[in-house]
């Protein structure tokens with residue numbers, strides 16, 4: 562029963578340092594968030610000790626009576642939250658959920674149609690080195706070079722031409738809402754299944770701020786740790802016709818024992834996501850992203866060569882276009898890091914620079930909204946970012962402004978400083 566800092570001081574020091582980093586900097590990676598203490602408590606519980614292969618009521622191990630309760634609560638809550646007929650809460654991650662979903666809908670060698678990674682898609686939607694790209698015949702659609710919006714005419718054309726088994730709608734870096742009804746129409750005409758990956762925007766859907774893909778898709782996958790604000794993990798929702806195939810694809814298809822401690826933490830986060838407080842936080846998240854887009858399209862930002870793809874945002878992130886800036890994506894990411902703001906560089910469509918450098922940034926607001934940032938705070942953050950990306954920037958003055966914002970909204974105060 563030795564505490565961590567005595568048993569393993571090296572790991573304890575890394576954990577403490579990471580807590581201080583999260584507390585003292587502004588986290589603006591669009592796929593990150595801060596889980597509530599209650600979520601982390603469930604995740605750090607004795608449920609980690611339990612083997613529970615199978616599903617509630619049908620396990621291959623004894624002693625599952627309590628994890629059955631927790632897993633069933635997680636299933637019931639997430640079905641209610643998104644209005645789904647079926648839910649599987651066992652996928653260890655978003656990529657695991659996607660793998661299980663894809664293999665339930667298609668066979669290796671079948672054609673799949675997804676958004677190109679370089680245009681905002683995810684690795685698991687058909688990237689060459691991923692299982693999806695290695696085992697399936699991938700056809701990719703794109704965003705329009707002018708508008709920055711998904712080219713639905715291309716989606717329809719490719720669907721008619723290639724007759725994919727699965728059409729994938731969803732993204733990792735896209736600042737607008739997708740037209741799920743139109744994807745459904747195209748899928749029906751092509752005889753394809755429609756799979757929506759809502760990993761990024763699930764929290765907005767839960768709060769009623771984004772169309773709900775569950776109404777249109779055969780299968781919907783998500784992570785639980787991005788806008789949804791829960792533990793790191795994945796889920797699959799679907800029409801009940803797909804239940805059997807999806808359950809056997811997750812277990813025994815791809816996974817062994819489920820992470821019952823994480824599933825309990827997912828249940829807690831679904832309870833939180835059904836609250837008015839959560840909806841209010843998601844409204845601040847979207848408002849914050851809009852404020853960033855407005856300020857980073859203002860004339861002086863444009864003079865510094867900074868622009869915002871698609872001209873704005875409907876969601877929790879913006880994509881900054883640096884093609885006209887003296888900075889590339891790597892340099893801009895490093896500069897923001899220097900003043901205490903964490904973002905990630907991101908390719909813009911038809912990026913002239915290599916993927917490790919890029920000409921863009923992806924900037925998200927979920928973590929700061931969770932921290933309590935208001936519209937006024939987001940305006941200040943936007944101004945600090947705009948100043949930092951100008952040729953003449955004063956790193957120490959900007960870092961001081963970041964510290965003021967971080968101090969104004971303490972993170973995990975109960976965990977100490």
Ligand code: PLP
Nearest residue numbers: 654655656683732733758760784
């Ligand atoms: N799907 C989308 C759209 C994502 O953006 C991500 C992660 O970035 C994933 C799936 C994969 O999630 P994980 O990192 O949990 O495997």
